[in-house]
Amino acid sequence: MNVFETTSIALRALKRNTLRSLLTAIGIIIGVAAVIATVAIGEGARSQVEETFAAMGTNLLIIMPGSNSSGGARGGFGSQPTLTWDDLKAIQTEVPTVAQAAPALRTNAQLQSDDQNWATSVQGTTPDFLAIRRWKVSRGVPMSDSDVDSGAKIVLLGQTASDKLFGANSDPVGQVIRIKNVPFQVVGVLERKGQSPMGQDYDDTALVPVSTFKARLSPSLGNYIAGTIMVSIRNSADVSKGQDQLTALLRDRHRIGGNGEDDFSIRNLAEVASAQQQGADTLSALLVSIAAVSLLVGGIGIMNIMLVSVTERTREIGVRMAVGATPNQILAQFLTESLTLSLIGGLLGIGLGLLAAQLTSAQFGWPLKVRPEAMIIATGFSAAVGIGFGLYPALKASRMDPIVALRFD
Amino acid sequence: MGDPLIELRDVQRRYTLGDVEVRALDGVSLDIASGEFVAIMGASGSGKSTMMNLIGCLDRPTGGTYRLNGSDVAGFSRADLAHLRNKTLGFVFQNFNLLARTSAVENVELPLLYAGVKSKERRARAMEALARVGLADRFEHESTQLSGGQQQRVAIARALVNRPAVLLADEPTGALDSKTSVEVMKLLEELGSSGITVILVTHAADVAAHARRVIVMRDGKVITDGPAEKVVKS
Known part of the structure; x- marks a missing residue:
């Protein structure tokens, strides 16, 4: 059978x-x-x-400045600028696992078009920021290195900010808006990115060159970066290795020895994920x-x-x-x-x-x-x-x- | 004449029912040669059914020896006994015991299925066996669509299909009317004279009279054993 x-x-x-x-x-x-x-x-x-999380940027590490301690009360991360422009340069050149690094300075400001206004978060940064966040423009052109070098008064609008200032489906490229009363020319609109896992709208923002940001929108802190540094790591397998290398570099540069507490923190978005x-x-x-x-x-x-x-x-x-x-x-x-x-x-x-x-x-x-x-x-x-x-x-x-x-x- | 086909020597079969020991068979010795047509007679409780189960390898003796075809079944496993039943023995029961909702030919094929015969040959041999009992035209009928006599003939075809040495029939006419009983007995007689060993178990003298040799049992013992004409008359 x-x-x-x-x-x-x-x-x-x-x-x-x-x-x-x-x-x-x-x-x-x-x-x-x-x-x-x-x-x-x-x-x-x-x-x-x-x-x-891919929308936030792949292999992304965010370096936040550290806390200050005064009279025993310890402030949270970001309460004291500890990251310097030299740190940024060192990160870009000395850490082998790092692909790109960009500063992200942030302030809230009122944006004005001819007939509308809108309060949003304005970020001062470099073209690398767009590469790190994998962010492209849907209209116009992205920011260029020469814009940063020359301190050009140009702005890239997030889709939400563009909609609020110029109405949906309009093309604001070439228009002039005022940020804190300084006129900026809109050179591009960023493609829609959606919401963060916490519900924050990525598209409600405006990007300006970091040099312009320092000169026009926010008091400069001299050698210190009044914001965060965004870093992308070459290979996703190396994210935690990169995190370790960055920690070692910054501890060395900030002369933190032995058991000393870090005066910065590195956020790994993979952990959030x-x-x-x-x-x-x-x-x-x-x-x-x-x-x-x-x-x-x-x-x-x-x-x-x-x-x-x-x-x-x-x-x-x-x-x-x-x-x-x-x-x-x-x-x-x-x-x-x-x-x-x-x-x-x-x-x-x-x-x-x-x-x-x-x-x-x-x-x-x-x-x-x-x-x-x-x-x-x-x-x-x-x-x-x-x-x-x-x-x-x-x-x-x-x-x-x-x-x-x-x-x- | 060489060894007998069936050889019982002082065979015992005892059960314990609660505290009571029942001697269903109590020292039976007899030989049955190949080609004989034997009837085992007796009242109920005489041990004739136990005898049939033993000879049919459905059961094993608790004492004495039983040789079938020269080999002692005492050392056989359940699987060995199953093979023996499949190849050497054919059963016909009082209540036919055909599988429900299964066609006549499939019922007849059953022993061949367990013998490992391939489906084409199985069907051919089953049809041949059905033809032998005169039911070739009813091969697709299920048991509920057949009369009692026809069902018993399907059962006989099933018993014959593996060309066994021994055909065991337990009250084969017990559930049939007298007219179909005669037909079934005639069929068994034909088979008996064709060389196959037929062993018939019955309590009815007129049924036993069809056999050539009659063994009468009482209380687990053989009390008479002789040619049918003599035994049935007495």
């Missing part, structure tokens, strides 16, 4: 009680569907988080444990129905034994039956899970990511449930005494 013959006997036996077989498989169907949907939704959420991811993972773990319970209950259901089936078919077992079925052949027959039942449940569950994942990702606008491993594992799990919970009933059938089985009513 080969596998096909055994399987076809099993399928016929299951078909005889189609409704019962289907109801029995429901536990497996729900369990597997939950696993598939969970993995797909989890992957979708993960890639959503990754996309959000992983914190976000943890939330999604917790949810996934919860759903997976529900799935595990469902598979367990499904397995018990299969065991129950197989025990009923073995009892109902006692006489059939007797007849099969009388005409020459060995105990192993009977065992194989009933195991194949529970295996077939659970595999059918598993396949239906995969279908249902994909449907659920599709609906969820459509609802939340996530990309639908289905990992084939998840389907293979789910199928393997349902097979294991079928064999695991089908073993006892099948053993019971194979150990029957043919005389007793033949006499059974």
Whole structure:
């Protein structure tokens, strides 16, 4: 007797009680569907988080100036400018893992167009900033090095700021706006970047050359940078290595020895991303444990129905034994039956899970990511449930005494 | 004449029912040669069914020896016994014991399935066996669509399909009316005269009369053993 013959006997036996077989498989169907949907939704959420952080800039480290301590009260990071323009130069030239570094000076200011005004965050920076943040212009031209060198009064508007000052869909390139009463020419509009994970609108901003910013918009602090330094690392694998190198460089430059406290801090956005991811993972773990319970209950259901089936078919077992079925052949027959039942449940569950994942990702606008491993594992799990919970009933059938089985009513 | 096909020597079969020991077979010795047509008679509780189960390798003796085709079954595993039943023995039961919702030909194929015969040959041999019992035209019918006599003939075809040495029939006419009983007995007689060993277990003297040799049992012992004409008359 080969596998096909055994399987076809099993399928016929299951078909005889189609409704019962289907109801029995429901536990497996729900369990597997939950696993598939969970993995797909989890992957979708993960890639959503990754996309959000990719929008902030890849391999991004933000160096914030340190705290001052006066009279025992320690200010937070940024309370005292500690980063110098020489530090920036050193970062750009002395740290091998660093691709680019740019200053980001920030002030809040009222922007005025001819007939509108809008308060937003104005940042003074260099062209590298756009490369670090992977930010392109949708209209006009980006900032150039010569703009920085000459202290040009030009501005790049974020899409939100542009909309507020000039109305949606208008082209403000070439127009002049006033920032703190200083006229700036709009040379470009930045492409839309959306929101940060914290809900901050990246597009509600205006970028000016750092030299102009220092000269016109904010009091200069001399050698010190009145803001942060943004750094991009060449390879994403080197982000924490780069962080260590930057720390060592700045500690050295700031003459902080031994156990001295850093007077700066380096934010690694990958860490923020992983914190976000943890939330999604917790949810996934919860759903997976529900799935595990469902598979367990499904397995018990299969065991129950197989025990009923073995009892109902006692006489059939007797007849099969009388005409020459060995105990192993009977065992194989009933195991194949529970295996077939659970595999059918598993396949239906995969279908249902994909449907659920599709609906969820459509609802939340996530990309639908289905990992084939998840389907293979789910199928393997349902097979294991079928064999695991089908073993006892099948053993019971194979150990029957043919005389007793033949006499059974 | 060489070794007998079936050789029982002082065979015992005892059960314990609670505290009571039941001696279903109590020292039975007999030989059955190949090609014999034997009836085992007795009232219920005489041990004839136990005897049939033992000879049919559905059960093993608790004492004495049983040799089938020269080999002692005492040391056989359950799987060995299953192979023996598959190849050497064919069963016909009082209540037919056909599988429900399964066609006649598939029922007949069953022993071949467990013998590992390929599906094409299986079907051909099953059809041949059905033809032999006169039911070739009913091969697709399920048992509920067949009369009692037809069902028993399907069961006989199933018992014959693996060309066994011994056909064991346990009250084969017990569930049939007298007219179909005669047909079934005629079929068994034909098989008996074709060289196959037929062992019939019954409580009815008129059924036993179809056999050539009759063994009468009481209380787990053989009390009479002789040619049918003599035994049935007495």
